[in-house]
Amino acid sequence: MKISAELRAFSERLGYEFSRPELLQRALTHGSISTATRPDNQRLEFLGDRVLGLTIAEALFKTDRAATEGQLAPRYNALVKGETCAAIAREIGLGDVLKLGRSEMLSGGRRKEALLADAMEAVLAAIYLDAGLEAARGVILRLWADRLKNVDDDARDAKTALQEWAQAQGMQPPRYVQIARNGPDHAPEFEIAVRLDDGREAMARGTGTKRSIEQAAAQALLDQIEGST
Structure with a gap:
C-alpha cells in the first residue's frame, strides 16, 4: 500500500x-x-490504551x-490520562492527519481533546500490531520522556494540592461551580469558581x-492562599 506524503511526514x-x-x-x-x-479506530484505541498503560506502569x-x-x-x-494523550497528539500534529467526516471536521474535530486522545492510543496500537511491544514501547518512552521526568509535578496537580491543603485545615473538599459556558461545542469557554468552607474563593x-x-x-x-501567609 502506498503512503501519502502527508502520512509520510x-x-x-x-x-x-x-x-x-x-x-x-x-x-x-x-x-x-x-x-x-473502512473500519474506524475504536478497536485500536481499546488496544492502545492497554499498550500505553503497561508501558507507563513498567517505566514507573x-x-x-x-x-x-x-x-x-x-x-x-497523570501520564495516561486523556489530557496527556491529547497534548502529545498535538505536539506531533496528529490532528492534521485525522480522517473525519465533513460534519465532524466542520465542528472542529481536529482540535477535540477526546478525538485526539483516542487517535493517539489507536496509533500506539497500530505500532504494536505492526512490529510488537518493543517498537511501541520505544515510541511511547520517547514521546512521553519529558513527562516521565517531571511526573511528580504533574501528578500533584493544583486540584489535588488544594484539596490536601483544605483537608489539613479541617475543611471539606473545595467546591467547583460552573458560572458560565460560552462558545461553540468544539471550543467551549468556561468560567469556573472554586470555593472553600472559610469563604475564600x-x-x-x-x-x-x-x-x-x-x-x-x-x-x-493556591496562589491567593500563599500570598496571604
Missing part, C-alpha cells in the same frame, strides 16, 4: 515507519467517516524502585476542557 514526526501503512490509516479513521470496508516501576503503590498510582494516572476563565479550567481556578486560589 506524520510518520517522521511520530518517529516510526510502518511496514503495514494500512494500520496507520485505520488508526487515523474516525467513526464519522468509516464504512464497512523501574524508575523508582522505592515508590509505594500510593505514590505510583497518581503518577501513572477564586475564579478562572478560558477555553479547553472543564477540568483544565478547574485546575486554573485551583491554582489561582
Whole structure:
C-alpha cells in the first residue's frame, strides 16, 4: 500500500515507519467517516490504551524502585490520562492527519481533546500490531520522556494540592461551580469558581476542557492562599 506524503511526514514526526501503512490509516479513521470496508479506530484505541498503560506502569516501576503503590498510582494516572494523550497528539500534529467526516471536521474535530486522545492510543496500537511491544514501547518512552521526568509535578496537580491543603485545615473538599459556558461545542469557554468552607474563593476563565479550567481556578486560589501567609 502506498503512503501519502502527508502520512509520510506524520510518520517522521511520530518517529516510526510502518511496514503495514494500512494500520496507520485505520488508526487515523474516525467513526464519522468509516464504512464497512473502512473500519474506524475504536478497536485500536481499546488496544492502545492497554499498550500505553503497561508501558507507563513498567517505566514507573523501574524508575523508582522505592515508590509505594500510593505514590505510583497518581503518577501513572497523570501520564495516561486523556489530557496527556491529547497534548502529545498535538505536539506531533496528529490532528492534521485525522480522517473525519465533513460534519465532524466542520465542528472542529481536529482540535477535540477526546478525538485526539483516542487517535493517539489507536496509533500506539497500530505500532504494536505492526512490529510488537518493543517498537511501541520505544515510541511511547520517547514521546512521553519529558513527562516521565517531571511526573511528580504533574501528578500533584493544583486540584489535588488544594484539596490536601483544605483537608489539613479541617475543611471539606473545595467546591467547583460552573458560572458560565460560552462558545461553540468544539471550543467551549468556561468560567469556573472554586470555593472553600472559610469563604475564600477564586475564579478562572478560558477555553479547553472543564477540568483544565478547574485546575486554573485551583491554582489561582493556591496562589491567593500563599500570598496571604
